Amino acid sequence: MLAAWPVRSATGAPPPALMLAGVYRPGIPVNAYWLSEKYDGLRAYWDGQRLRTRGGDALAVPAWFTAGWPAEPMDGELWAGRGRFEEAMSTVRQQTPNDEAWRRIRFMVFDLPAHPGPFTDRIAAYHGLVSRIDQPWVRAVPQERVASHAALMAQLDRMVKEGGEGLMLHRGDAPYRAVRNDDLLKVKTHEDAEARVVGHVPGLGRHAGRMGALQVETPEGVRFRLGTGFTDAQREQPPALGAWVTYRFRGVSAKGVPRFASFLRVRPDAPR
Known part of the structure; x- marks a missing residue:
């Protein structure tokens, strides 16, 4: 789609x-x-x-x-x-x-x-x-x-x-x-896909004062949090709202939410 x-x-x-x-x-x-x-x-x-x-x-x-x-x-x-x-x-x-x-x-x-x-x-x-x-x-x-x-x-x-x-x-x-x-x-050996950043979730504990997770939305309209796979530098300066990111995952739930999703990289181009 x-x-x-x-x-x-x-x-x-x-x-x-x-x-x-x-x-x-x-x-x-x-x-x-x-x-x-x-x-x-x-x-x-x-x-x-x-x-x-x-x-x-x-x-x-x-x-x-x-x-x-x-x-x-x-x-x-x-x-x-x-x-x-x-x-x-x-x-x-x-x-x-x-x-x-x-x-x-x-x-x-x-x-x-x-x-x-x-x-x-x-x-x-x-x-x-x-x-x-x-x-x-x-x-x-x-x-x-x-x-x-x-x-x-x-x-x-x-x-x-x-x-x-x-x-x-x-x-x-x-x-x-x-x-x-x-x-x-x-x-591929793993599944990956793209989603658009729609929000930044503040971090807690060791991530207090910086980004804890990204709120992202898939092209199909499914929203979920992407909280792993980031370096400390990326948490200090997270991908901007509206940016596209690539994430890895292992299947999806019954509601279409990616399981075990992990940030991979920012994509400067629109999803394919």
Whole structure:
């Protein structure tokens, strides 16, 4: 489901219409899907003129980074490498782009939103497009087939051991649909999701005088407290009201409340 409240960029522009990922569940026929790495960076959308976040904000990028890019929209991830999420976020969020830092960023292209064909056709199309762009910082995400749930879990185990975040499954016969559905699935060793900060709960005991927990709200409208996973520095300066945060959890209650939820990081972009 999409957010229950309007989501707009800081400049008031509506967010781009992007495909949003569901969560893999055993029993889904994996042989109908293509498999790729899940890149832990910033979702970015090239609209033919500007590189934008999924929240709609235009990113401040060096002119050379997007020079010569086509008018065709591209969906991808701005990525600094495995285990370097914070570096990617720091680089991308700067209002004045740092050339040296941007040299370490890659735009990992994984789809073409305006292409009318199924994903299997779009794979060849985006590989061809990236080849024509011919820039080392623009890369086509490799895709492969997986035969079974057991093979998928083995791939996930290898990916995590190699420092990756997880995997993505994309149904081969699916058109590009800008909604959250099972055509696109995240495969991870834990569940995570995003929520918006709607309140700060004062701390008690050793946390007296600083934030004890965040009151957050999911895109489906479920509110709960997020009280673990924070450093002392984050409790002194907690995420601002309206900020999006990512949290880990283990299933949900009958009322949809995440169980054992723990803060992971602030997300500067809107939820996907």
